[in-house]
Amino acid sequence: MEDLTVAAKPRSDRDAEFEEYVSANQTRHLRTAYLLSGDRHLAEDLVQDAYAKLYLAWNRVHSRESLDAYVRRILVNEHTSWHRRAWRRRETVVDDVPERPNPANPQQEFDLRDGLWPLVRQLPARQRAAVILRYYEDLTERETAEILKCSIGTVKSQTSRAIATLRAAYQEVSER
Amino acid sequence: MNDFESRLRDQLRSEAAHVTANRSLAEGARRQAQRIRTRRLVGGGVLVAAATGVAIPVVMSLGGSPYALPEPASTPSPTSDGSPDPQPSSSAQVVSPDERGGTTTLGLDGLSAGAPPEIDWIEGQTLHTADGREITVPDGVFDPLPFGDGLVGMTSSETGGWDTALVDADGNLTVHRGSSPAISGDGEMITWYDADLRQLRFARAGGATAPEPIAVDGAVGPVGFLGSDSLVVNVGDENPWLSSGVRRYLVSGGGDSALSESLLGAVAVSEDGQLVWGLTEQLDSGSCSGVFAVDSADPLWTTCDYRFHQFSPDGRYLLGTDIDSDGAGDVIAVVVDARTGELVHRFEAPQPGYIGRTAFEGDDRVLLVYTTSYVEGEGETAIIRCSLDGSCETATEVRPAELGTLVYGLSPHP
Numbered sequence: 001m002e003d004l005t006v007a008a009k010p011r012s013d014r015d016a017e018f019e020e021y022v023s024a025n026q027t028r029h030l031r032t033a034y035l036l037s038g039d040r041h042l043a044e045d046l047v048q049d050a051y052a053k054l055y056l057a058w059n060r061v062h063s064r065e066s067l068d069a070y071v072r073r074i075l076v077n078e079h080t081s082w083h084r085r086a087w088r089r090r091e092t093v094v095d096d097v098p099e100r101p102n103p104a105n106p107q108q109e110f111d112l113r114d115g116l117w118p119l120v121r122q123l124p125a126r127q128r129a130a131v132i133l134r135y136y137e138d139l140t141e142r143e144t145a146e147i148l149k150c151s152i153g154t155v156k157s158q159t160s161r162a163i164a165t166l167r168a169a170y171q172e173v174s175e176r
Numbered sequence: 177m178n179d180f181e182s183r184l185r186d187q188l189r190s191e192a193a194h195v196t197a198n199r200s201l202a203e204g205a206r207r208q209a210q211r212i213r214t215r216r217l218v219g220g221g222v223l224v225a226a227a228t229g230v231a232i233p234v235v236m237s238l239g240g241s242p243y244a245l246p247e248p249a250s251t252p253s254p255t256s257d258g259s260p261d262p263q264p265s266s267s268a269q270v271v272s273p274d275e276r277g278g279t280t281t282l283g284l285d286g287l288s289a290g291a292p293p294e295i296d297w298i299e300g301q302t303l304h305t306a307d308g309r310e311i312t313v314p315d316g317v318f319d320p321l322p323f324g325d326g327l328v329g330m331t332s333s334e335t336g337g338w339d340t341a342l343v344d345a346d347g348n349l350t351v352h353r354g355s356s357p358a359i360s361g362d363g364e365m366i367t368w369y370d371a372d373l374r375q376l377r378f379a380r381a382g383g384a385t386a387p388e389p390i391a392v393d394g395a396v397g398p399v400g401f402l403g404s405d406s407l408v409v410n411v412g413d414e415n416p417w418l419s420s421g422v423r424r425y426l427v428s429g430g431g432d433s434a435l436s437e438s439l440l441g442a443v444a445v446s447e448d449g450q451l452v453w454g455l456t457e458q459l460d461s462g463s464c465s466g467v468f469a470v471d472s473a474d475p476l477w478t479t480c481d482y483r484f485h486q487f488s489p490d491g492r493y494l495l496g497t498d499i500d501s502d503g504a505g506d507v508i509a510v511v512v513d514a515r516t517g518e519l520v521h522r523f524e525a526p527q528p529g530y531i532g533r534t535a536f537e538g539d540d541r542v543l544l545v546y547t548t549s550y551v552e553g554e555g556e557t558a559i560i561r562c563s564l565d566g567s568c569e570t571a572t573e574v575r576p577a578e579l580g581t582l583v584y585g586l587s588p589h590p
Contacts, residue, residue, distance in 0.1 A: 018206075135181065136189065
């Protein structure tokens with residue numbers, strides 16, 4: 001097949017660069033994936049998936065900034081798609097047994113000593129992603145919109161809705 | 177950032193700080209990448225066959241000259257009466273990918289401009305229907321399909337899942353709790369699972385009288401209608417997406433029956449109600465799937481290389497992609513013979529391009545949302561119409577790809 005892409009780097013150079021990048025960033029990406037998924041094993045699967053695709057795309061991702069954006073997009077989209085794709089979800093969730101409180105009663109297992117994290121885990125997937133990208137990754141609304149493939153207005157609304165939900169739940173428990 | 181938001185940020189960082197990498201993920205990622213590459217290389221081999229005249233299709237390269245739509249492809253192995261050659265149901269054929277067919281490398285340069293899509297398509301927040309209407313899609317509603325004078329889609333639920341969203345002609349939104357809806361082939365009826373009531377519920381376009389709700393045991397997830405009188409649903413104990421089987425329910429409420437025990441979860445059904453595609457096996461290395469004649473215990477064929485999402489209207493072909501996708505989108509789209517699994521054609525996005533939604537426009541044409549680059553400021557996007565021999569034309573204007581903004585989309589197939 002005619003190769004219409006940029007010339008590939010020698011494998012050894014690419015491998016060395018790839019390993020250097022993974023070594024420098026995998027903890028950070030694992031943490032983001034953990035906050036998205038709420039499960040450490042699932043987070044590792046997500047990050048390894050993302051890195052496999054990054055490795056294949058290594059020669060076409062132009063800059064270190066693009067690398068990070070690319071990995072974030074894969075993490076968020078793959079995690080979201082697990083919620084939507086029936087068989088993929090089946091594939092992954094069987095081993096995913098997070099201690100998830102009953103969504104019908106978000107406050108029932110909430111303890112103030114646990115902080116806000118148990119409530120964050122109960123947010124809908126896209127709201128949770130918006131919160132993590134905005135408040136953990138410190139991305140701008142525009143950067144968050146690019147990763148979530150939605151408008152800036154949607155990022156604003158998803159984030160506002162999430163914050164309102166968290167605040168209401170937290171206050172309710174605080175006042176008990 | 178107020179105090180509450182600052183506290184949220186601090187607690188997210190505190191929670192994440194417990195997570196550390198115990199091993200390098202680089203080697204595992206490289207091995208996984210090698211498996212993906214191997215599948216892609218197998219696909220590339222088909223191009224050689226096509227170029228040497230062994231197989232049928234034209235190979236279209238980036239920057240090629242304009243192509244007109246040719247006569248319908250005749251690549252699947254027809255019998256003398258023109259119908260596909262069925263496989264024995266007693267022994268499933270495990271299909272190696274790309275045994276025939278050709279590859280089209282997608283591009284936008286030089287494509288001729290064709291007619292607008294003849295099926296439902298999305299442009300920004302507007303749903304263009306096949307009958308020429310334009311409906312505004314409310315923010316937060318995804319995967320819209322025309323339904324009556326309005327549309328039906330999905331919206332995020334408050335519990336982390338998805339609910340059914342109905343939008344009437346005046347733009348009023350009604351949300352029904354329950355999994356994503358299935359719509360009948362004629363677009364006149366939808367069904368969804370109400371988890372609160374443990375019922376399959378129905379609605380007809382225009383508010384016409386709908387079938388009575390059907391009480392179900394466990395959680396179910398509608399997949400699609402089989403003709404007008406029955407539907408296929410995934411069945412699980414608590415979550416239909418963790419289904420352990422597939423059942424067929426009569427819309428009239430007259431009973432239900434199990435489909436093949438080999439079918440762990442269904443994903444698509446053909447409009448003629450004859451074929452079902454779904455998951456057959458879970459492996460450490462991924463999932464495998466197969467096509468079943470609806471009343472058959474054994475699959476017609478299985479694959480561990482592709483996933484599919486739509487049968488052609490006549491049920492003759494399946495449209496899908498590589499089992500792996502990445503953050504930008506899919507790299508390939510494939511059309512296979514639904515009854516044999518043999519490759520009919522493969523469409524490939526050259527790096528750094530990607531393929532978004534895909535759908536059959538007719539029995540022998542597909543539409544693909546193609547974007548030339550995921551790099552901000554560099555990409556262009558359009559809906560492309562391609563025949564099954566690989567020739568293509570644009571079906572919409574070519575526009576700048578705006579990251580984070582839906583420029584073009586295609587409605588999910590009923």
